[in-house]
Amino acid sequence: MGFQWDDKYSTGNDEIDKQHKQIFAYLDELEDHIEKGASQEWVERFMSGVGLYTRSHFCFEEMCMRRSKCAAAAQNKVQHTKLLAAFSAADKRLKQEGISDALLQQLRTFLTSWLVNHIMKIDVKLKDCN
Numbered sequence: 001m002g003f004q005w006d007d008k009y010s011t012g013n014d015e016i017d018k019q020h021k022q023i024f025a026y027l028d029e030l031e032d033h034i035e036k037g038a039s040q041e042w043v044e045r046f047m048s049g050v051g052l053y054t055r056s057h058f059c060f061e062e063m064c065m066r067r068s069k070c071a072a073a074a075q076n077k078v079q080h081t082k083l084l085a086a087f088s089a090a091d092k093r094l095k096q097e098g099i100s101d102a103l104l105q106q107l108r109t110f111l112t113s114w115l116v117n118h119i120m121k122i123d124v125k126l127k128d129c130n
Ligand SMILES: [Fe+2]
Pocket: 061, 076, 080, 118, 122, 123
């Protein structure tokens, strides 16, 4: 059972919503591979893909918030930095310790509750600025 896109995730910016949907698709992909059993190689490839995508998405979103003088812009940037730090820590753990159930759960928690909570609490504030 994957994540269902819902209007409560909408930022009012079609491009950002499209990018968020891609992040949701990454979550689905991870869930699938956790069920089937993910290999070290797959997780490494997955993380580097998610890492690149997330970085460019954050840049784009920060630019949109700056442009529209969104009140949440500074808070959004701070949270992005924290999210990337948590992501880098998981990535480092993967490289040092290798794949483990604990690491996969950490990754899942990062991508699900944190990223999705972030979208719902901060990113949706863009709606008031468009
Ligand atoms: Fe954001």
